[in-house]
Each structure stands twice: as C-alpha cells, then as structure tokens.
Amino acid sequence: MQKQNLRGLDLNLLVPLQALLEERSVTRAAMRVHLSQPAMSRAFERLREAFSDDLLIRSGKKYALTPRAAALLEELTLLLPNVESLWQRKPFSPATATGSLKLAMTDQMTILLLPELVATLFREAPNVDLQIVSWQESSFRDLAAGQLDLVVSPLTAPFPLVVERLLPERFVCLVSRSHPHRKKSFSLTEYLAEKHIVLEVQPGQQTLVDRPMSELGKRRKAALRLPFFVPALEALEKTLLVLTIPERLAIRKMDPRKTRLVEAPKEIPPYYQTMSWSDRLNTDPLHSWFRDCLRAVCKRIT
Numbered sequence: 001m002q003k004q005n006l007r008g009l010d011l012n013l014l015v016p017l018q019a020l021l022e023e024r025s026v027t028r029a030a031m032r033v034h035l036s037q038p039a040m041s042r043a044f045e046r047l048r049e050a051f052s053d054d055l056l057i058r059s060g061k062k063y064a065l066t067p068r069a070a071a072l073l074e075e076l077t078l079l080l081p082n083v084e085s086l087w088q089r090k091p092f093s094p095a096t097a098t099g100s101l102k103l104a105m106t107d108q109m110t111i112l113l114l115p116e117l118v119a120t121l122f123r124e125a126p127n128v129d130l131q132i133v134s135w136q137e138s139s140f141r142d143l144a145a146g147q148l149d150l151v152v153s154p155l156t157a158p159f160p161l162v163v164e165r166l167l168p169e170r171f172v173c174l175v176s177r178s179h180p181h182r183k184k185s186f187s188l189t190e191y192l193a194e195k196h197i198v199l200e201v202q203p204g205q206q207t208l209v210d211r212p213m214s215e216l217g218k219r220r221k222a223a224l225r226l227p228f229f230v231p232a233l234e235a236l237e238k239t240l241l242v243l244t245i246p247e248r249l250a251i252r253k254m255d256p257r258k259t260r261l262v263e264a265p266k267e268i269p270p271y272y273q274t275m276s277w278s279d280r281l282n283t284d285p286l287h288s289w290f291r292d293c294l295r296a297v298c299k300r301i302t
Contacts (some may be wrong), residue, residue, distance in 0.1 A: 013050070016043045018080060021073040024056060024063040068155055084248040092124035092285035099286050102131045104139040106201065108229050108249050109273060113152070115295045124293075128286065134227075143276060149287060150277050152294070154201070154208055157276035164291075166298045170270040171209060172250050173262040174236060174243045185263030186242075188218070194242045195223040197232050207246050208271050217269060229253070244268070250302065273298075 020030035020040075029039035048055055051072070056063040064170055065073065098285065105113070110132060133148075140157045142148045157163050175184055192213075198220065199206045213219060225239055226232055229249060236243045237258040244264060254261065275294055281287040 009292045011226070013043055013047055014076065014083075015078060016040060016077045017047050017055075017072070020044060020047070020056065021065060021069050021076070024065070039146050045066050052203065063237070068184065071175060090288060094128070094286075094289055097125050097286050097289075098127045100129040100131065101149050101287070101290055102133065102147075103150045103152065104133050104142070104148050105137045106135045106154065107227075108246055109152045111229070111253070112248060112301060113297050116300065117293065120292075120293050120297070121235070125289075128290075129164065135177070135201075140276065143278060146278065146280075148273055150291070150294075152275050154271055154273055156274060160279065161276045162272050162279050162282065163276050165272040166275050166294065167248075167273040167302065168270060169269050169273055171244050171264045173249045173264050174233070174245055174250055174254055174259045175241075175261055175262055176237055176239060177257070179240050179242075179260070181262065183262070186265050188265040188267050189214075191242070191265045192218055192220060195225070195240070196220045197239075197243045198222040199229060199232060199243075199245070200225050200227050206244065209268055212268055233259070 003259075016029065016035065018025075019032045020026070023029040023032060026040050026044060027037055030037045032249075033040075035043070051068060053068040054066055055069040055072075057066055078178075114132070118130065121128060131240055135151065135153055137152050139148065139153065140161060143151050143157070143161060152166070154169070173191070173297060175181060181191075181194070186194075198210070201207045204225075205211070210220065223239075224232075224235060226235075229245060230253065232243055232245075233253055235241075235256070250261060275291065277287065277291070
C-alpha cells in the first residue's frame, strides 16, 4: 500500500476487515465486532474502496476471498496481535527484567543503603545492572538531562524533577575519647570555638551544617576538609577536632572505644534524605520497582 493511501485509511477498519474476511459474511462479521449490519455494510464499502478490490465475491450461496483478500487476511493475522500489544503492557517481572540503572548518591547513603539494595537486586532482578556515581553539584542537571535515573541526596532537587522524602535525619557530633569537652551536647558558642572536620558536600561547605551557620552570621573553623565520611571518622580518632555527621552513620560506623557522640547545637536543623527522578520515568515498570526497593530498604533502617 502506498504511503498516501495509508494516511487516508481509517485504521479502526482493520478489525472489521479481519472479521469480514474470516467470517465471509456481513451479518456474522457485524455480530462478532458488535456493529449493526448497516454499519458493517458501510465499513465493507469503505474497505473495498480503500483497497480497490472487491475483497469478497459471491461463489454460489457463499462468498469467497479474492486473491488480494486472502493476502490481506494472512497479513492481518500477524499484524493485529502486534498492534494490540502496543496498548497492552506486559506484566513486569523483576526476575526476567533486563536493563541498567544509574544512580548518584552521597557516600553516606551508599554506606547505609547499598548492602541491602544490592542484595535485593541480585536476588530479585539478577539481570539488571546497577551503577552508582558520587553525588555532585551537577547531579540534578544530569538527572534532568537523562544521564542519571535517580538521585539520592540530602538536598532538594529543583522543579520539575520529582522529589520524595526517604529518611528523616539529624546531625550529631563525634569527638575522640581524649577530647576535653565532657558535656553531652555543644552549645553554639562551644561548637564554634572548636576546630572542625568539614565534609564538603558542595565546594567549600558541608551545606546542611554551614548554611544555617551562615544564616546566623557564623562560620566554623575548618582544620580539615574532605569529601568522604569514613576517612573523616578515621582521621578524627587521633585529633581534638569535631566531626558533624548524620546520626545513623555515626552510630553505625563509630568505634565507641575511640570516639564519643556529643549532641550538636540546636541551631543545626534536622533534614530529610530524598530521592529524585524525572517524571518521564514515573510509570516505567523497572524504575517504579526499583524505587519501591529503595523505599523498603529505608523503612527497614528507620
């Protein structure tokens, strides 16, 4: 069929066409596709005109297929199931799913989530590959551009990215056992008098700690800056510095023989870990399933 004819053809006629060619009767075809007999007769005439062929010709008391109609019926038998499948999504099964997922996460959340997340993925979706890259300033832009599938971050993604809260979190302070501060908490004045290890989430600052300090017109004394929590914990043990760290990570990774937990000043507010994705992935079965896995892992560690 030429392209110009396809543009003018009503594709809704394909189902009546198949019924007519298989039933070889206007009456039976009309009943099969739930049309009135006059409506089926009109459809039959339109089909004859569209294909420039009689399609059905009388042979005694019955109708027979023209050669063109016989060829069309063979093609329709293959075509219509494929057309129907365009509107009928196959049930998703992680066990048979294939593909890859690329996430950006902070090292804190990688430490907390990765063991259970990988175990779930390998157990339930063994043919799905996972790549995790370090969270950076550009992560939200990369997510919007389709270069990432998901971002897990303590910072809120800008509109129009979809943002969902995963975990409530708060900061605590860790100090070495030899640190002279013996109280259970730091006042803001005491906190600012100390020298600090600063975890640089963004260049020059540990955003969720330094931003509220800046809003108060205050600034910490940074004796050591680095981007990774675990090396910071190890560096802390033999110093008199203060490390401000999310509570869950502190409890999981601190060595009570070498470090102590001190409550952070109340001026450092609690926050939420979030996951963000593009709305183009809202209904994708693999991505929806994976986001459910993340939610489940977070519930287990809450």
